[in-house]
Amino acid sequence: MGDGALGSDHINYLILRYLQEAGHENAARALHQDWHRPQEFSDPEQLPFAPLVRQHELVHIIQDAIFHDQLLAKVSNNQRRFNLTTTQFPHRASDDRRSDPTQQHDFPLPPAKRSRKSNHHADPDSMQIDVTTQDQHQDQHQDQHHIHDRHDRPDLDQDQDQDQDQDEDRDPTPDTAEPDHLPTASSATQTDTKLKSKSETMYWALDQPDASIMHALWNPHLSHSTRLLTVGESLCRFYNLPHHSKNSLQRAHHTDVETMPKGSVITAACWHPSGRYATCALDSTRRLPGGGHESVRSMFDVTVQGTKRFYDLHGYLLQHSAIIVALRYNNSGTRLLSVSTNMKRGLVEIWDASQPATSLDPVAVKLFNQPVIDAVWASDDSIVVCGENRLDFYQIHDASMPNGTSANGDSFASTGTRNFALQYSHPTDKQWDKVRYDSVNAIVAATSSSDDHTILLAKTSPRWVPLPGFPTEGPASKRATAMAFQPVDTANDATHTSPRRLAVTHDSGLVRVYRVAPNLCETLHEFTMGPHEAALALSWSPTGSCLAVASEEAVKIWDLNTGSVPLLTWRAAATHWYQGDENNLPNGDETGDEPSLNWDAEGKRLVFAVGRKMAAIRLLLPSTNTSLANDDSSVVD
Numbered sequence: 001m002g003d004g005a006l007g008s009d010h011i012n013y014l015i016l017r018y019l020q021e022a023g024h025e026n027a028a029r030a031l032h033q034d035w036h037r038p039q040e041f042s043d044p045e046q047l048p049f050a051p052l053v054r055q056h057e058l059v060h061i062i063q064d065a066i067f068h069d070q071l072l073a074k075v076s077n078n079q080r081r082f083n084l085t086t087t088q089f090p091h092r093a094s095d096d097r098r099s100d101p102t103q104q105h106d107f108p109l110p111p112a113k114r115s116r117k118s119n120h121h122a123d124p125d126s127m128q129i130d131v132t133t134q135d136q137h138q139d140q141h142q143d144q145h146h147i148h149d150r151h152d153r154p155d156l157d158q159d160q161d162q163d164q165d166q167d168e169d170r171d172p173t174p175d176t177a178e179p180d181h182l183p184t185a186s187s188a189t190q191t192d193t194k195l196k197s198k199s200e201t202m203y204w205a206l207d208q209p210d211a212s213i214m215h216a217l218w219n220p221h222l223s224h225s226t227r228l229l230t231v232g233e234s235l236c237r238f239y240n241l242p243h244h245s246k247n248s249l250q251r252a253h254h255t256d257v258e259t260m261p262k263g264s265v266i267t268a269a270c271w272h273p274s275g276r277y278a279t280c281a282l283d284s285t286r287r288l289p290g291g292g293h294e295s296v297r298s299m300f301d302v303t304v305q306g307t308k309r310f311y312d313l314h315g316y317l318l319q320h321s322a323i324i325v326a327l328r329y330n331n332s333g334t335r336l337l338s339v340s341t342n343m344k345r346g347l348v349e350i351w352d353a354s355q356p357a358t359s360l361d362p363v364a365v366k367l368f369n370q371p372v373i374d375a376v377w378a379s380d381d382s383i384v385v386c387g388e389n390r391l392d393f394y395q396i397h398d399a400s401m402p403n404g405t406s407a408n409g410d411s412f413a414s415t416g417t418r419n420f421a422l423q424y425s426h427p428t429d430k431q432w433d434k435v436r437y438d439s440v441n442a443i444v445a446a447t448s449s450s451d452d453h454t455i456l457l458a459k460t461s462p463r464w465v466p467l468p469g470f471p472t473e474g475p476a477s478k479r480a481t482a483m484a485f486q487p488v489d490t491a492n493d494a495t496h497t498s499p500r501r502l503a504v505t506h507d508s509g510l511v512r513v514y515r516v517a518p519n520l521c522e523t524l525h526e527f528t529m530g531p532h533e534a535a536l537a538l539s540w541s542p543t544g545s546c547l548a549v550a551s552e553e554a555v556k557i558w559d560l561n562t563g564s565v566p567l568l569t570w571r572a573a574a575t576h577w578y579q580g581d582e583n584n585l586p587n588g589d590e591t592g593d594e595p596s597l598n599w600d601a602e603g604k605r606l607v608f609a610v611g612r613k614m615a616a617i618r619l620l621l622p623s624t625n626t627s628l629a630n631d632d633s634s635v636v637d
Helices: 008-021 025-034 057-076 131-137 147-152
Strands: 180-182 198-205 212-218 227-233 235-240 253-256 265-271 278-287 293-302 308-311 323-329 335-341 346-352 364-368 372-379 382-387 390-398 411-414 418-425 434-438 443-448 453-460 463-466 480-485 500-506 510-517 520-528 537-540 546-550 554-559 568-571 596-599 605-610 613-620
Touching: 008 025, 008 057, 198 568, 212 265, 212 596, 212 605, 265 323, 278 323, 293 323, 323 372, 335 372, 335 382, 346 372, 346 382, 364 390, 364 418, 372 434, 382 434, 434 480, 434 500, 443 480, 443 500, 480 537, 500 537, 500 546, 510 546, 520 554, 537 596, 546 596, 554 605
Parallel strands: none
Antiparallel strands: 180 198, 198 613, 212 227, 227 235, 227 265, 235 253, 265 278, 278 293, 293 308, 323 335, 335 346, 346 364, 364 411, 372 382, 382 390, 390 418, 434 443, 443 453, 453 463, 480 500, 500 510, 510 520, 537 546, 546 554, 554 568, 596 605, 605 613
């Protein structure tokens, strides 16, 4: 074998990966068992070359070989050695001898066409196979163009119904203002029972070239579950997306609720628990008479009908370039907290959300001497604040002290009704970026991306102590990217201290689900998005039984009640996701956009957004699997 030749282990591993990515789980298991390899490589992922294998590598190798054969035939003026991708298919005689090569096959297939993402080619069209042949038959096979999607999306089930409407995969206009309904069948990995979960996907791109999505949030109330809030750079918009439609070209209506000045951005947003309105924080600039610019910060409530209510912010306390980084309502919806920072100091403000006034003043304000990056409600009148060298617990109660300085040197101010009382400050020297709270078992989770550190604290009055059994030090090069406790299912949570699930995603693609209680922490599941594919966002289904995790172009859903096999693997079709959008390039270029992933109130749809691209993914579940929806999934059309 010459230098660079592949051995049997290379071939077997490439085939194994192809079978797994294509959803042929039974065949992958059989190959895994029959493959004789050294004992130290009982797990094929431990093979030295395994980390170098990119996604869909076998398909890419074959594509490159065919392309090389085409170029070689052209240069040497000889016939091609492999004619699999042309329409010239010689008949095979009964004695296995080939007949006249000029004879055409009775049923020529359209030539393969792929949008190459993993290979680093400057021009993705240069990898197109048999361009001349394709041009000759383009009109003849227009209604079959969806075949090439299967090369780009190996998670599509190869045995799906042959009579599926071929207009389903029609390419949308890249930058249309309204989404097209484009059903695409995505199947989960095969199981022994061969129950398949599929999806319908509605793709669309924003019609504003300077807009970019930061948050896409479904309305949390069942009666308004079709409403979608999308905010970000130069964007503040409501969509009303139908549950399902038999018309593949049906449009969804949208309303721009704010005129966004150039360079402005909605830095934080959330729905009120009632679903009647959403609250947004806007950061923009104002031109000064002398020609300079000044940062302007504002916050407002807005309804789908366009009515607004503004908040009176105390941003002057932070002075330079402060932005609001978090907005959260308490469970009852009676109070709202906002977190602002200029990366030198931090500010937390509390509002009484039950007031019907047209504008609101904060009922309590606290200024911190270090940056504050996140805060979360621990109850209707207590919060947990995190930031640089800070993980503090505060009680919000009636004002009993004059404005001044607290014991730890921070300033506080009351506007007449409430103030902050420090209950406990956890000793730390790290910068905590995210904090989450489980109200069932009174457990706090916090992550530090700069230190690859995650911590769980359980309350042992009056202190909070690290939960035993939890790995506080993050795995090497596995920075935590998202974290969330499963939502409280009031209908099924029988006891107040029942064990709960905590999901943490990492930029290595690792997804861990922990089972936690006041005196318990154990790893329940460990998943992966795929080799070299970061897990960047997560969302729990409303009942807390299923977990969805997203990378920049894929979503995996696990039903945690049935095991570790993905219930659904969805990957964005390249023809819809990348076409005509410089913010989502097909050559694997880094865009820096973090995805937004959110489950609707019914537990039947996910919204997935990156850059200017959006996809509403509707799950079509097997009739025997109802764990995602609150009602019988057989009603799904």
